[in-house]
Amino acid sequence: MFWQDCDAYKTKHPIVLVHGVAGFDSILGIDYFYGVHSALKERGAEVYSPNLSAWEDAYVRGEQLVTYLEDLQAATGAEKFNLTGHSLGGPTVRYAAGVRPDLVASVTTISAVNFGSEFADVARGLVPMGGNTEAFIAQALELMGHITDFLAGNPENPQDALDSVTFMTTAGAAEFNKKFPDGMPSSSCGQGAQEVNGVHYYSWGGNDAVTNVLDISDAFLMLTSTGISGNNDDGLVGQCSQHWGKVIGTDYSLNHLDAINHLFGIHHLFETDPVTLYENHAVRLKTAGL
Numbered sequence: 001m002f003w004q005d006c007d008a009y010k011t012k013h014p015i016v017l018v019h020g021v022a023g024f025d026s027i028l029g030i031d032y033f034y035g036v037h038s039a040l041k042e043r044g045a046e047v048y049s050p051n052l053s054a055w056e057d058a059y060v061r062g063e064q065l066v067t068y069l070e071d072l073q074a075a076t077g078a079e080k081f082n083l084t085g086h087s088l089g090g091p092t093v094r095y096a097a098g099v100r101p102d103l104v105a106s107v108t109t110i111s112a113v114n115f116g117s118e119f120a121d122v123a124r125g126l127v128p129m130g131g132n133t134e135a136f137i138a139q140a141l142e143l144m145g146h147i148t149d150f151l152a153g154n155p156e157n158p159q160d161a162l163d164s165v166t167f168m169t170t171a172g173a174a175e176f177n178k179k180f181p182d183g184m185p186s187s188s189c190g191q192g193a194q195e196v197n198g199v200h201y202y203s204w205g206g207n208d209a210v211t212n213v214l215d216i217s218d219a220f221l222m223l224t225s226t227g228i229s230g231n232n233d234d235g236l237v238g239q240c241s242q243h244w245g246k247v248i249g250t251d252y253s254l255n256h257l258d259a260i261n262h263l264f265g266i267h268h269l270f271e272t273d274p275v276t277l278y279e280n281h282a283v284r285l286k287t288a289g290l
Contacts (some may be wrong), residue, residue, distance in 0.1 A: 001267070005043065006043055006044055006197075007043065007044040007250035008043040008044060008279075008282075008283060009042075009043040009045035009279060009283065009286065010043070010044030010045055010046075010286065011045060011046075011082055011104070011277060011282060011285045011290055012135055012286070012289060012290055013078060013079065013080045013081055013105040013281065013285075013290055014045075014046040014047065014072075014078050014081050014170065014287075015040065015045055015046065015047045015048070015081070015084060015160060016047075016048050016049065016068075016069070016082065016084065016093075017033045017036065017037070017047065017049045017084050017085050017086075018033075018049070018054065018065060018083060018084065018086070018089035018092055019032040019033075019051075019052060019084040019086060019087075019148075020085070020086045020087025020088040020090075021051070021054065021055065022055065022059055022141075022144065022145065022148065023054060023087075023089070023148075024054065024138035024148050024149070024151070024152040025049040025050060025051040025132075025152055026049070026050055026051075026152065026160075027148070027152050031049070032049070032086075032260060033260050033261065033262040034260060034264060034265060034276045035047065035261050035265060035275050036260070036261060038071045038145055038274070039275050039278065040198035040278060040282055043145040043279075044144055046076075046078075046174045047242060047283055048081075050065060050068040050266065051151065051152045051153065051157070051257045052064045052068075053114045053145065053147035053157040053159060053160075054144070054157070054159065055142055055144075055159045055160060055161045055174050056147035056157075056163060056164055057160070057163045057164055057166070057167035057172075058094075058095050058120075058159065058167060058176060059095065059098055059167075060160070060163070061088070061089075062094075062095025062096050062099070062212060062266075063069070063090075063095075063105065064157075065083075065092055065093065065095070065096045066096050066099060066100050066103070067069050067114065067251060068081060069096065069100070069103045069104075069186075069216070069269075070193065072101070074102065077169040079286055080102070080103055080104055080105040080283050081104060081105060082105050082106045082108070083096060083097065083104055083107050083108070084107075084108040084109075084110060084200045084278075085108070085110065085112060086111060086112065086125070086259060087108075087111055087113060087166070087236070087237070087256065088112075088113055088164070088168060088243070088259050089109075089112065089113060090110065090111075090112020090113060090172070090203075091109075091112065091114065091176055091180075093108075093109065094107055094109070094114075094182070094183070094244070095176075095180060097182065097199045098179070098182060100182040101197045101198055101238045103284075104199050105200065106199060106270055106290050107183065107200070107201050107202070107244075107245070108201045108203065108204075108225075108244075108281060109202075109205060109242070109244045110205055110242075110245065110259050110260075111153050111204070111205035111234050111236075111237055111254070111256050112122065112203065112205070112237070112241075112242055112261040113168045113173060114173065114177075114203070114241055114243065115173050115174070115177070115238075115240065115241035115243075116168055116169050116171070116172060116173030116174070116241060117168050117169070117170075117225060117228075117237050117238070118170065118227055118228040118229060119224050119227045119228055119236050120165055120166075120169045120170075120172075121170055121171075121227075123227075124156075124165060124166060124169055134173075136163050137161070137285055138161040139157075139227045140166075140233045141161035142159040142160070144162050145157075145159035145161070145290065146159055147209040149199030154157075158247045161273035175241050176245055179211065180195060181198065181260055182196040183196055183199075183201030183244050183245035184244065185243050185247075188237070188240055189240035190243065191243065191245070191247045192246075193211055194245055194246040197198055200245070200290060201244055201245025201271050201287065202245050202246050202247075202248055202281070203242060203243055203244040203245055203246070203247050203250070203261060204246075204247070204248040204250060204252070204277060204281075205234060205237070205242035205249075205250040205251050205252070205254070206234040206238045206241070206251075206253060206254025206255055206256075206257055206258060206259055207232040207233060207234060207239040207250060207252070207253075208221050208234065208253045208268070209217065209222050209224075209233060209234060209235035209255050210225075210235075210251055210255065211255050211258055211267055211268040212268055212269065214239050215257075215258075215263055215266040216260070217244045217255075217261065217263050218235075218255065219239045220226055220235075221234070221235025221236065221257070222235065223255060224236055232251075234254060234255045234256040234258075234259065235255045235257075236256040237256065248281070252271065252272060252274075252277070253271040254267065254268070254271075254274060258274055259274060260274070261273075261274045261275055263267075264282070
């Protein structure tokens with residue numbers, strides 16, 4: 001039994017975890033997907049994470065990801081990859097699957113802006129386009145992006161905050177979805193095709209902005225949640241906007257950062273540990289022969 005357990009998360013194809021906006025692969029030993037790498041590797045999984053531009057849209061980040069996958073394929077000999085993307089990482093991995101399905105076995109989007117974020121709509125609406133305020137905010141965000149990518153080891157990564165935020169609006173997502181519709185739900189808050197063009201599509205996420213009073217990020221997400229209609233969102237993305245392909249569940253008591261086990265593993269005390277969701281999904285992929 002022990003040797004079987006050791007390979008519990010050993011999928012046929014390596015798992016690639018793709019960060020969202022303002023994210024990174026690892027900085028100062030702290031992973032964006034906190035605790036996920038080690039948990040999966042402990043039981044046989046082969047796991048990688050690229051460091052893409054912190055502030056860019058999914059088209060630019062998607063091209064960066066394709067280059068990363070080509071290099072990773074050459075280095076490891078892997079035939080395909082199981083791509084998992086959080087937040088803006090969701091459309092990013094969908095882009096890679098759309099342009100290079102030969103490299104992709106599965107796509108899993110987590111708390112992703114698949115249909116955009118109403119918070120991004122509000123943010124774009126509050127700041128006059130083309131003005132000094134817009135330029136100042138964009139430059140500040142891009143400076144943060146340059147610092148993030150420098151610390152993560154990729155100072156050459158380009159940054160474009162306006163393109164990034166505009167992409168995450170509902171209009172930006174709708175335009176992207178016309179170009180990359182594989183796995184799109186057939187109805188609002190519904191499910192889409194699980195397999196398209198040889199690529200398997202999954203999604204999961206959360207619908208609570210505030211999950212633990214000890215987590216200082218919850219106060220920020222409680223504020224941003226006020227810009228999203230209804231009561232079912234993770235603080236930045238509405239529950240239905242997270243749906244894509246086969247929906248594993250978007251009713252977990254997780255906020256946008258809980259979905260990647262941040263800040264530092266603080267999450268709802270009485271609900272599923274987010275790392276367990278990644279472990280369960282590795283088993284799901286393995287069972288599906290992926």
